[in-house]
Every structure is written in C-alpha cells, then in structure tokens.
Amino acid sequence: MLARYLSASGITDQAVISLMEIDSSLWSIPAHTRTRSLGVAGLVSMMGAILSLRRILRTERPSVLVCWLYHAQFVAAVAAFLAGYKGKIVWNIRGCVHDHSGMVILSPGTRGLIRLSQLLGLRPDVVLSNSQRALDQHIAAGYVTEGKVIP
Numbered sequence: 001m002l003a004r005y006l007s008a009s010g011i012t013d014q015a016v017i018s019l020m021e022i023d024s025s026l027w028s029i030p031a032h033t034r035t036r037s038l039g040v041a042g043l044v045s046m047m048g049a050i051l052s053l054r055r056i057l058r059t060e061r062p063s064v065l066v067c068w069l070y071h072a073q074f075v076a077a078v079a080a081f082l083a084g085y086k087g088k089i090v091w092n093i094r095g096c097v098h099d100h101s102g103m104v105i106l107s108p109g110t111r112g113l114i115r116l117s118q119l120l121g122l123r124p125d126v127v128l129s130n131s132q133r134a135l136d137q138h139i140a141a142g143y144v145t146e147g148k149v150i151p
Contacts, residue, residue: 002016003133006029011034014033014034016054016090017035017037018035018038019046020040021039023025033039046071048111049075053079061087064087065080066092067092073091074116077089089124093128098137114143127147129148131149131151
C-alpha cells in the first residue's frame with residue numbers, strides 16, 4: 001500500500017521516515033524516494049525518535065506529514081507539536097479495533113498508546129481508512145472523530 005501511494009502521488013520530492021529499519025527490497029519504495037530510519041527498538045528509543053523527527057520537521061519543513069499505524073502517528077504528532085509544525089498531518093488506519101466476534105485485536109501496548117493519544121488530544125488534519133468498518137470502530141473507540149474511506 002505504501003509503495004502504491006508513493007508511486008501514485010506524483011510527488012518527486014518525498015521521503016519515507018520509518019520508526020524501524022527499512023528493508024527497501026520488501027517495500028518496493030520508488031527509487032526517487034529518500035528513506036531514513038529512526039531506529040526504534042523499544043520505548044526508550046521511541047523517545048529519541050520523537051526528538052529526531054522534531055529536528056527533521058524543523059529542518060525540512062514538509063507540507064504534509066503522512067503517518068501509518070498507531071506508533072508512527074503518536075511519534076509524529078508529538079514531534080510535530082514540539083517542532084511547531086504548521087503543515088497538514090494525515091493518519092492512516094489500516095485495520096479494525098475488534099474482530100467479527102467483538103474481541104479486541106489490538107495489543108495492550110497499542111491500546112495504551114491510543115489512550116495516551118486521546119488524553120494528550122493528539123489529532124490529525126485528515127484520517128484515511130481502508131474500510132468503513134475500521135473507521136467506524138476507531139470513531140466509536142474515540143481515537144478519531146471523522147475520516148475518509150479509500151478502499
């Protein structure tokens with residue numbers, strides 16, 4: 001999905017900043033896309049990633065910050081706040097909170113991160129979801145208030 005997004009965007013000056021190490025051969029990232037890893041391997045290194053991303057945002061001043069999945073959304077939202085970032089922030093939701101039986105399918109750590117995001121009032125400018133069901137569940141859980149479905 002990320003490779004498709006990068007290829008279809010038509011933007012030639014773009015970068016992928018990953019929390020973990022990037023294996024470009026698995027991601028099929030277009031050749032014109034710059035890549036950088038923040039080296040997150042646990043909670044302590046996630047705090048360092050927030051500061052690193054804050055520096056990147058202050059230096060590069062991107063017009064749009066697109067985030068994929070909860071940990072990246074949290075890191076980006078906090079870094080953007082600390083950097084005084086004024087561009088748009090887009091969060092991507094790629095799965096449901098509950099399975100068909102109603103069982104929560106997110107890990108306790110991810111649920112905690114979602115709750116912390118709620119408490120801190122972290123919100124994007126735009127939320128994109130790959131399904132209406134996933135978006136509805138995230139709205140019901142209070143993670144986001146609205147969004148757009150792009151299957």
